[in-house]
């Protein structure tokens with residue numbers, strides 16, 4: 193992404209349980225632009241899928257328990273309007289594999305696209321509207337930093 197785009201809003205919080213992270217995802221879902229590319233960054237187990245459960249459920253696209261890591265399918269589509277897609281780039285190893293996911297097409301269809309391991313996209317994708325960094329603080333605590341960009 194170009195360095196000239198800076199976040200218009202940032203927010204940081206620490207959650208103390210998976211449930212709190214899901215609740216925060218539901219809150220985020222209330223105020224997303226269309227289309228919207230959300231990049232989730234952070235180590236294994238930092239809570240990317242857990243946060244996604246809240247966002248997807250908050251959008252009314254699926255139940256929390258039906259949102260799981262799409263590592264093997266790479267892109268999972270949930271129901272609803274707008275359409276909601278959930279991708280996991282952990283196993284993506286090349287720009288070619290990445291372009292085969294067709295993320296640009298999904299965005300042009302007015303969808304909400306949530307991407308785990310979003311750091312792998314930086315130079316290969318449209319500019320995101322939301323970038324979320326997740327970090328382990330302790331076994332039950334995660335720091336979540338949300339940056340929103342006004343580039344829609």
Ligand SMILES: Nc1ncnc2c1ncn2[C@@H]1O[C@H](COP(=O)(O)OP(=O)(O)OP(=O)(O)O)[C@@H](O)[C@H]1O
Pocket residue numbers: 207208209210211212213234235236237238239240241242243261308331332333334
């Ligand atoms: N505050 C918290 N927020 C989110 N998850 C938490 C929290 N505390 C504990 N957990 C646990 O941490 C784990 C987070 O796993 P999750 O699959 O969401 O991470 P991930 O970042 O998607 O990992 P991966 O990189 O493997 O996809 C879950 O088992 C969850 O219950």
Ligand SMILES: [Mg+2]
Pocket residue numbers: 240241242261280308
């Ligand atoms: Mg995950």
